[in-house]
Amino acid sequence: MTAVKHTVDPLLGEMSRLGADARAAAAVLAQAPTERKNQALLAAAAAIRDQSATILEANARDIANAEARGTAASLMDRLKLNLARIEGIAKGLEDVAALPDPIGATIAEWDRPNGLRIARVRVPLGVIGIVYESRPNVTADAGGLCLKSGNACILRGGSDSFESSSAITACMRDGLAAAGLPEAAIQLVPTTDRAAVGIMLTMTDDIDVIIPRGGKSLIQRVAAESRIPVIKHLDGICHVHIDAAADPRKARDIVLNAKMRRTSVCGAAETLLVDRAIAEAILPAVIGDLIEAGCEVRGDEATRRFDARVKPATAADWDTEYLDAIISVRVVDGLDAAIDHINRHGSHHTDSVVTEDAATAEAFLNKVDSAIVLWNASTQFADGGEFGMGAEIGISTGKLHARGPVGAEQLTSYKYQVRGTGQTRP
Amino acid sequence: MTAVKHTVDPLLGEMSRLGADARAAAAVLAQAPTERKNQALLAAAAAIRDQSATILEANARDIANAEARGTAASLMDRLKLNLARIEGIAKGLEDVAALPDPIGATIAEWDRPNGLRIARVRVPLGVIGIVYESRPNVTADAGGLCLKSGNACILRGGSDSFESSSAITACMRDGLAAAGLPEAAIQLVPTTDRAAVGIMLTMTDDIDVIIPRGGKSLIQRVAAESRIPVIKHLDGICHVHIDAAADPRKARDIVLNAKMRRTSVCGAAETLLVDRAIAEAILPAVIGDLIEAGCEVRGDEATRRFDARVKPATAADWDTEYLDAIISVRVVDGLDAAIDHINRHGSHHTDSVVTEDAATAEAFLNKVDSAIVLWNASTQFADGGEFGMGAEIGISTGKLHARGPVGAEQLTSYKYQVRGTGQTRP
Numbered sequence: 097m098t099a100v101k102h103t104v105d106p107l108l109g110e111m112s113r114l115g116a117d118a119r120a121a122a123a124v125l126a127q128a129p130t131e132r133k134n135q136a137l138l139a140a141a142a143a144i145r146d147q148s149a150t151i152l153e154a155n156a157r158d159i160a161n162a163e164a165r166g167t168a169a170s171l172m173d174r175l176k177l178n179l180a181r182i183e184g185i186a187k188g189l190e191d192v193a194a195l196p197d198p199i200g201a202t203i204a205e206w207d208r209p210n211g212l213r214i215a216r217v218r219v220p221l222g223v224i225g226i227v228y229e230s231r232p233n234v235t236a237d238a239g240g241l242c243l244k245s246g247n248a249c250i251l252r253g254g255s256d257s258f259e260s261s262s263a264i265t266a267c268m269r270d271g272l273a274a275a276g277l278p279e280a281a282i283q284l285v286p287t288t289d290r291a292a293v294g295i296m297l298t299m300t301d302d303i304d305v306i307i308p309r310g311g312k313s314l315i316q317r318v319a320a321e322s323r324i325p326v327i328k329h330l331d332g333i334c335h336v337h338i339d340a341a342a343d344p345r346k347a348r349d350i351v352l353n354a355k356m357r358r359t360s361v362c363g364a365a366e367t368l369l370v371d372r373a374i375a376e377a378i379l380p381a382v383i384g385d386l387i388e389a390g391c392e393v394r395g396d397e398a399t400r401r402f403d404a405r406v407k408p409a410t411a412a413d414w415d416t417e418y419l420d421a422i423i424s425v426r427v428v429d430g431l432d433a434a435i436d437h438i439n440r441h442g443s444h445h446t447d448s449v450v451t452e453d454a455a456t457a458e459a460f461l462n463k464v465d466s467a468i469v470l471w472n473a474s475t476q477f478a479d480g481g482e483f484g485m486g487a488e489i490g491i492s493t494g495k496l497h498a499r500g501p502v503g504a505e506q507l508t509s510y511k512y513q514v515r516g517t518g519q520t521r522p
Numbered sequence: 523m524t525a526v527k528h529t530v531d532p533l534l535g536e537m538s539r540l541g542a543d544a545r546a547a548a549a550v551l552a553q554a555p556t557e558r559k560n561q562a563l564l565a566a567a568a569a570i571r572d573q574s575a576t577i578l579e580a581n582a583r584d585i586a587n588a589e590a591r592g593t594a595a596s597l598m599d600r601l602k603l604n605l606a607r608i609e610g611i612a613k614g615l616e617d618v619a620a621l622p623d624p625i626g627a628t629i630a631e632w633d634r635p636n637g638l639r640i641a642r643v644r645v646p647l648g649v650i651g652i653v654y655e656s657r658p659n660v661t662a663d664a665g666g667l668c669l670k671s672g673n674a675c676i677l678r679g680g681s682d683s684f685e686s687s688s689a690i691t692a693c694m695r696d697g698l699a700a701a702g703l704p705e706a707a708i709q710l711v712p713t714t715d716r717a718a719v720g721i722m723l724t725m726t727d728d729i730d731v732i733i734p735r736g737g738k739s740l741i742q743r744v745a746a747e748s749r750i751p752v753i754k755h756l757d758g759i760c761h762v763h764i765d766a767a768a769d770p771r772k773a774r775d776i777v778l779n780a781k782m783r784r785t786s787v788c789g790a791a792e793t794l795l796v797d798r799a800i801a802e803a804i805l806p807a808v809i810g811d812l813i814e815a816g817c818e819v820r821g822d823e824a825t826r827r828f829d830a831r832v833k834p835a836t837a838a839d840w841d842t843e844y845l846d847a848i849i850s851v852r853v854v855d856g857l858d859a860a861i862d863h864i865n866r867h868g869s870h871h872t873d874s875v876v877t878e879d880a881a882t883a884e885a886f887l888n889k890v891d892s893a894i895v896l897w898n899a900s901t902q903f904a905d906g907g908e909f910g911m912g913a914e915i916g917i918s919t920g921k922l923h924a925r926g927p928v929g930a931e932q933l934t935s936y937k938y939q940v941r942g943t944g945q946t947r948p
Contacts, residue, residue, distance in 0.1 A: 126891070212908075219891075304922070325751060343944070357946070439549070465648075468937070469938070470940040470941075471940065471942060472941070472944050472945070473945040474946045474947050477638065477947055495647050496647070496730070497923040500936075500938050509921035511891075511892065511895060512894045513887045513895055514896040515887075518775060519903070520776060520902075
């Protein structure tokens with residue numbers, strides 16, 4: 097007889113170890129008292145400040161590698177750390193420590209006629225897998241939010257930021273150790289091998305949810321491949337609708353802010369809808385504001401009549417997330433046409449109506465099928481911090497589990513605790 | 523030039539039409555007032571009573587087909603309808619009508635320093651796909667719960683029950699029509715072609731969540747194939763743990779009820795754990811109760827010493843959901859060993875501790891990682907009705923979105939409605 101040769105994929109073994117360690121750490125973290133978790137967050141913030149020189153050295157290696165590969169300048173900016181950014185990362189962890197602990201809260205409680213007392217109590221999800229790209233700060237932001245909510249996490253950063261993310265992870269683990277919590281509660285996949293992501297997405301026993309952070313192609317790949325539930329944000333095709341009963345001053349301010357405050361955020365407006373009844377009165381000024389601010393305006397035929405500088409919009413424009421200083425403008429016939437356009441072409445992210453008519457506003461707030469709907473406010477408020485939820489890990493455009501900003505509370509589940517006195521079921 | 527020949531899969535076209543119709547109906551249902559939805563439920567119940575002869579004829583055809591195929595007797599019982607069961611289906615719809623409407627409720631509301639008022643409001647999920655097996659009553663139960671929660675549904679029943687499910691669906695649609703709601707809110711896949719399930723599981727644009735109802739192999743297939751998020755219940759490996767400080771009377775009553783009240787339900791206990799300190803005092807009586815009630819007892823070595831009728835348990839027993847009059851029994855050393863066994867071998871469904879020690883009970887309720895944890899009560903209470911939630915569509919053992927009984931409220935999402943006075947983001 098010849099000996100059987102076992103070929104074990106070393107990467108598979110490594111990922112499997114990571115998963116088992118995360119699962120064990122999650123059990124400890126789920127029971128960790130609030131003070132202990134906060135202690136770990138504050139110690140991690142201190143470690144990040146103490147080790148800023150080490151982090152900057154690691155970042156310099158990432159930058160050098162990226163330059164050698166000819167990485168685009170926009171990606172380089174996302175990758176680059178400096179003392180101010182490191183201070184921001186440390187401060188972010190302290191902010192998360194200051195948030196209320198969602199775990200252990202009784203969400204609802206009631207008694208049954210047979211004397212059973214039923215309580216729905218908030219618990220962590222377990223192990224969260226985060227797949228992200230070149231921003232090394234996600235390592236601390238996501239790790240901190242998972243820790244606060246009693247979850248272990250497995251972080252898979254971009255290969256661009258591997259050295260920086262490793263240095264930041266080491267600080268996070270120092271924080272855990274200082275608080276007597278298991279370091280395996282925060283683990284970075286210790287390889288830049290792309291196959292590791294594929295393995296991660298099949299680890300249904302050891303990872304409870306996957307959260308991708310990054311560009312659309314990353315998120316699409318994760319959503320297509322994952323065997324684990326995914327909380328994701330795909331597109332931010334956000335709209336402002338100027339109703340016939342809009343206050344012109346509010347309309348101009350809101351449109352300009354929604355589009356131009358920051359064009360690269362998911363809550364930036366991409367399409368402006370205007371009721372035909374007010375178009376002539378408001379559109380020339382709105383278009384002027386936008387063009388003056390450096391925005392390219394693409395409009396339908398009705399819009400183009402108001403300003404020769406407006407370029408023609410094509411059908412594709414209504415479905416495009418520019419993330420840039422470009423806006424598409426369409427004149428619509430009434431509220432229902434606006435709602436229909438938004439539900440058809442939008443991405444169910446964030447949409448705003450400008451009107452002084454309360455009934456119109458309420459109809460918009462109820463019928464537009466988006467995570468965030470606003471009345472007389474800029475779409476750029478689509479942000480967990482602006483909502484008062486503290487830090488967020490992203491904005492979910494899905495309807496299952498979490499919708500809108502995903503903060504510490506959205507990284508939880510619940511269980512039913514039932515207290516009896518010997519009840520049996522008839 | 524030759525003409526291009528388009529080959530369109532007719533089933534794909536049919537399913538695509540179903541999806542588009544469901545999506546359109548969902549938009550109407552999401553805005554339907556409570557009274558209208560209840561009117562549809564009551565009219566559907568009336569139609570089911572009125573058309574009971576038609577339903578029974580359809581059921582007779584299903585039974586004849588099943589007999590011709592040589593279907594097992596246990597499946598035949600699930601399939602068979604009679605007047606009492608039809609009355610139960612109609613009554614179930616009336617019970618759902620009497621439940622509170624979860625839609626439109628403000629879950630939370632707060633003001634921001636900038637004057638924005640933020641409300642988190644409950645909304646339907648959209649379109650729910652239900653894949654089930656031979657019980658035709660699921661057609662009405664699931665359809666009714668989806669309607670109550672403002673969701674459209676696409677039902678895919680087992681081919682065994684196709685005729686019965688079609689007849690019940692017709693009654694549900696009569697109810698919708700009577701209330702002026704779109705009939706496409708409840709659609710049955712109009713074919714027994716197995717390929718239809720495969721197509722359904724890829725309809726990510728038109729179906730928001732899939733809920734499989736049936737045996738483990740169905741649920742595993744759906745979970746493995748689905749590109750749509752799945753709310754599922756896989757196993758019910760439930761435990762009772764008799765702590766050292768248990769009241770013997772409560773322990774005997776609870777174990778007997780948890781195992782033997784109904785052995786085929788997911789909340790039936792499959793494994794009994796007993797603290798070594800109380801084993802000698804309690805196990806002989808508990809084993810006697812079970813064997814007298816017709817239960818096969820399989821035990822570890824320590825257990826077998828108390829009764830010669832106990833068969834040896836193998837390692838596989840700790841991971842087995844018998845759904846039958848069989849129980850595995852293990853003597854453990856203390857609470858932590860019991861919790862460890864449950865978290866390792868259980869299915870995170872429902873587990874109970876019997877103890878008079880409050881601290882022990884609280885530790886069990888906190889550390890056992892299951893959807894439902896009970897203190898001094900039978901695991902057979904794992905049921906939406908027993909929880910006071912009204913009808914349920916199943917019990918979720920997953921942690922994302924819904925955990926435990928899935929009732930009307932669990933078939934909802936939420937949106938943020940933000941009311942401002944012209945705010946822009948600095």
